[in-house]
Amino acid sequence: MADKDSNKEAADYGIGVPVTKHGFFLKGLDHVDWGMKDRLSRIFNPKSGYTVMLAFDHGYIMGPTSGLERMDLTITPLIDYADCIMCSRGALRSIVPPTSNKAVSLRYSAGTTVLTDLNDECLLDIEDAIRVNASALAIMVAVGSKFEAKTIQNLVRTADLGNKYGIPTLGVTAVGKELVRDARYLSLACRVCAENGATFVKTYFSETDFERVTCSCPVPIVIAGGKKLPELEALELAYQAIQQGASGVDMGRNVFQAEHPVAMIQAIRAVVHDGRTPKDAFDLYTTIKNVK
Ligand code: R5P
Numbered sequence: 001m002a003d004k005d006s007n008k009e010a011a012d013y014g015i016g017v018p019v020t021k022h023g024f025f026l027k028g029l030d031h032v033d034w035g036m037k038d039r040l041s042r043i044f045n046p047k048s049g050y051t052v053m054l055a056f057d058h059g060y061i062m063g064p065t066s067g068l069e070r071m072d073l074t075i076t077p078l079i080d081y082a083d084c085i086m087c088s089r090g091a092l093r094s095i096v097p098p099t100s101n102k103a104v105s106l107r108y109s110a111g112t113t114v115l116t117d118l119n120d121e122c123l124l125d126i127e128d129a130i131r132v133n134a135s136a137l138a139i140m141v142a143v144g145s146k147f148e149a150k151t152i153q154n155l156v157r158t159a160d161l162g163n164k165y166g167i168p169t170l171g172v173t174a175v176g177k178e179l180v181r182d183a184r185y186l187s188l189a190c191r192v193c194a195e196n197g198a199t200f201v202k203t204y205f206s207e208t209d210f211e212r213v214t215c216s217c218p219v220p221i222v223i224a225g226g227k228k229l230p231e232l233e234a235l236e237l238a239y240q241a242i243q244q245g246a247s248g249v250d251m252g253r254n255v256f257q258a259e260h261p262v263a264m265i266q267a268i269r270a271v272v273h274d275g276r277t278p279k280d281a282f283d284l285y286t287t288i289k290n291v292k
Pocket residue numbers: 055056057058086172224225226227250251252253254
């Protein structure tokens with residue numbers, strides 16, 4: 001070896017200095033493996049503890065919905081402002097520049113569309129998820145529906161693969177037409193996801209008692225935005241969710257269908273990461289929107 005004769009004798013052993021312990025910042029995830037924590041730290045900002053995810057996976061069941069007809073024009077400009085993007089592998093490969101270097105929550109289950117019975121889904125290929133460097137595997141879980149058992153089996157299988165390769169599993173609670181989005185149902189669905197191995201859970205906000213949903217779920221929850229609301233109301237929804245224990249948002253239509261999507265995602269960030277009030281964030285939205 002080149003330094004064989006000039007090797008400096010080791011002397012600084014730090015005797016008496018305790019070894020630094022690194023706790024993990026996300027609820028219920030102290031004991032997951034290193035790769036899992038690394039990926040989670042790309043999805044959630046370790047400084048604020050929150051995430052703003054941008055969802056544009058709607059096309060995998062709905063086709064070209066409003067705002068997603070030309071994702072290269074409407075979504076690509078928003079990517080820089082998201083902490084994580086949630087999309088199908090088709091959208092990822094066709095319109096997301098790999099140089100954006102964003103965490104990707106990959107749609108990892110697929111099956112029926114809005115034309116038939118939703119949620120009859122199978123899994124994608126784990127090697128393909130690894131190939132695109134997925135930071136999370138997003139699985140539809142339809143608790144209480146005809147495909148309840150099948151979608152829970154999909155979640156279990158995904159969590160096993162995710163644990164094997166260090167990739168978090170995102171359990172996405174699907175709400176069938178016949179089910180009510182109240183705190184009682186959402187608590188049950190989120191808890192089922194967590195108990196079966198979801199690393200974090202995506203669900204809907206409930207008008208009442210949402211805190212019960214977040215408190216009874218042992219892992220972080222992010223909320224979907226749901227149908228398009230006036231911008232101020234969407235900011236209020238995000239604010240209420242965060243105040244009541246959500247660890248972030250995974251919003252689609254309330255961002256890409258906003259009058260000014262680039263301003264909207266920045267306003268959402270202000271609520272989620274900076275704790276700004278809905279009114280403050282709406283002022284920010286208006287200011288950015290009016291810059292020519
Ligand atoms: C639903 O399962 C999909 O994951 C959507 O991406 C999700 O609902 C979020 O989109 P939105 O905020 O438009 O509800």
